[in-house]
Structure formats: C-alpha cells, structure tokens
Amino acid sequence: MRSLLYLSWVKSVAMNEIQSFGTELYFEQYEFNVQHQLCNSDCETVSVAELCQMADIPVAAIGDLHLGYTEAPGNPDLRAALASAYATAQADDLMILGTPIEGIYLTARTLLASGDEVIVLSPAYDALINMFAHVVGADNVARWRLTSTEGNWSLDLNALEALITAKTKLVVVNFPHNPTGYLPSPEWQAEFISILRKHDLYLFQDEMYFGLNHQGTPSMASAADVYEKSIVLSGLSKTYGLPGLRSGWLVVQDKALYQTLKNWKFYTSICPPAPTEFLAQVAWQVRDQLKQRNLEIIEMNKRLARDFCQRWPDLFTWHNPVAGSTALVDVHVPSVTAYADQLVREAGVLILPTTSLDYGDGAMRVGLGRKAFGAALAELEQYLKRHS
Ligand SMILES: Cc1ncc(COP(=O)(O)O)c(C=O)c1O
Known part of the structure; x- marks a missing residue:
C-alpha cells in the first residue's frame, strides 16, 4: 500500500x-x-473614475502613462509608499508582483525542493496547500488545523510543535484567515515566532486581508516586522476591494532569497503591468x-x-x-x-x-x-x- x-x-x-x-x-x-x-x-x-476622484487626481492622468517595460522589482515610488506601512521592512525588501497569487507560486518554487516538509494551515485557500504540495509532494504536507469551540476559532501552538520534524522547512499561514475570519492575538504571535525561531523555519504569511480587524479585535503585526525568515504576501484585492487591479507584493528581507525569487519571477511575469502600478499608487493614497x-x-x-x-x-x-x-x-x-x-x-x-x-x-x-x-x-x- x-x-x-x-x-x-x-x-x-x-x-x-x-x-x-x-x-x-x-x-x-x-x-x-x-x-x-x-x-x-x-x-x-x-x-477607476471613483478611485481617481477619491485621490483628487484627474482620470486623464492615466492617459499620460507610457506603456514600456517597468522595473522588475517594481516601481521605486510605489515600493517606498507601500513600505511605509511596515515598521521595519524597507522599499528594497518589497517585490511588486504581476498578480497577488503569483507570490504563492514564486515562494513555493524558490524555497522548496521535493522531499522538504511543509506545515500548512487548514482549512485554507486552495493554493496555500496545493501549490506547496505540488513542489514537495502531497505526503510531505502536514495540516495544522484550526478548531472551533463554542463558535470561536483557535489554533493550538502545541499542535504545531507536534508537527515539526527535522525535515520541516516552511510553515504556511494566512492571517486574517480565509475562510474562518480567524486572527491570532499579539501574544499568540510572539509565541508562534519564538517556535519558528527555535526550529529555524521559514514562514510564509499570506496577509491579503491585512488590516480588516473587526471591532474590538487587537491588531497583529505584519510577519515582515517581527520575523527575519518570513515571506509576506500582501495586495490590494481584498482589504481595499480592488481585485481587478491584480496588485500584489511580497516582502522578503533575506537578500539572497529576494534575488532567487526575482529570477523565478522573470519566468512568470518579468515586471509588473504599468497601469496596475499607476493605479496602485493612486489607491494607496486613499487606502x-x-x-x-x-x-x-x-x-x-x-x-x-x-x-x-x-x-x-x-x-x-x-x-x-x-x-x-x-x-x-x-x-x-x-x-x-x-x-x-x-x-x-x-x-x-x-x-x-x-x-x-x-x-x-x-x-x-x-x-x-x-x-x-x-x-x-x-x-x-x-x-x-x-x-x-
Ligand atoms: C488567502 C488568499 N491568498 C491569495 C489570494 C489570491 O489573491 P488574488 O486573487 O488577488 O490574486 C486569495 C484570493 O482569494 C486569498 O483568499
């Protein structure tokens, strides 16, 4: 068998x-x-017209945009603007993507080889399991399951420790979480990061829903600001309601990893679409x-x-x-x-x-x-x- x-x-x-x-x-x-x-x-x-109006920019401004190739890591002004939302991450740590979901593919390709083990949160948006399973083999993906008690979600850190083996290379999470709407507390996050550090693991944290904290929910820092071995995915699709813009970015502070990721990106999108970068800059002003x-x-x-x-x-x-x-x-x-x-x-x-x-x-x-x-x-x- x-x-x-x-x-x-x-x-x-x-x-x-x-x-x-x-x-x-x-x-x-x-x-x-x-x-x-x-x-x-x-x-x-x-x-587009509503967005420009909110930012007090004439819609006609997009007409002046040149449609040549753009800079591979992304427009420097856009990267600087986005980086201002992070406490420690800098513009040079940001890589603008062709689409948000591309960041999942690039991370899996860059970090992993078949036989590595990965721990993924479950339930999860399909790509956060399937893309990693594709690279390392389905048997090498362990599920870390969210549980609900009396209608409230929780994620057990002892269960995470029990899943870690000598071959584990990466932990994949998504906070705030699709589909449960779970977001851990800052105290939980501190313990989580200390476990990752103890085992020297990479963290891929999908933060596509970042900032959508419901009333009374304490904020949790971006993983980019608290863990040096993190790769963070973010974008404008969910929190800001602009999925058709296809605007997303990764935050990667490890310079060697950043270069390898960029090399993979040359095979998938080369550089971000100019109209997307233009409108992302407009959107960021009214975020x-x-x-x-x-x-x-x-x-x-x-x-x-x-x-x-x-x-x-x-x-x-x-x-x-x-x-x-x-x-x-x-x-x-x-x-x-x-x-x-x-x-x-x-x-x-x-x-x-x-x-x-x-x-x-x-x-x-x-x-x-x-x-x-x-x-x-x-x-x-x-x-x-x-x-x-
Ligand atoms: C958790 C999560 N990550 C990534 C994505 C991909 O985002 P996009 O569709 O903007 O590429 C989604 C989309 O549903 C998502 O829910």
Missing part, C-alpha cells in the same frame, strides 16, 4: 501534476451568471478610506449573517469571525455541494461549499465584504421560507 502511494507520488511529481483549483473553478462557473452572491472573499470595489468603507460593510453583513443563522439553527451554525471578509458556517445537510447546486438552480443564490478549502462537505464560506450581501441573504431566506 505504502509503495503504491509512493509510486503515485513519484508519478505526480514526474508529471508535474497539481490538484484542481476547486475554488477558482467554482467561481469561473458561477461568479458572472448567478444573481445573488453570498460567498465572495473580496470587498466592495470602485471604478484608509477604502478600508474603512469595507470594514463598515463587513460589520453590517456580519450582524445580518449571524442573526440569519440564529433564525435557522436547524440548518446553519455560525462560527464567529474576528477579522477579514469571510466566515465559515456549518450547514446541516447531507452534502453542501449538492445543496449549493440546488440553491443556484432554484433560488439564484451562490454559496461556496468548503470542500475546495480543505474542510469537507459540511460547511460553506460566506463573504461579508460586498454591499449586495444583505439582498442575497434576504433572497435565500425567502427561498427557505417557501420550502419550510
């Missing part, structure tokens, strides 16, 4: 196989044709406004979703998110995948089953960052009332 597994692993590595990207395949199928969406992880967006508006939407939708789950306790169980724009909800049906299909066909409502997020078929992710969430939830409730 073991040797059969080994053979299938060798085959998958040899053939460069990678798991299906379940979440993106699902959205490709439904995002642009189902009317009521309850599961998007991004926040409310704006038009507080964009984030604040999205936080207000999230707080409102969170109340709506929690109350909705309480009205339908036989069908839904709410787990409280404390940060980010998503939450995980248990759904008491035999298969959430089948239920989601039924809701698309009969109610025109889109939910995301958590199967693609490494969480089985008993839950769904809800996305709290969009204005239309309340209307979609009302539509689902009408449907439930008609069928109860």
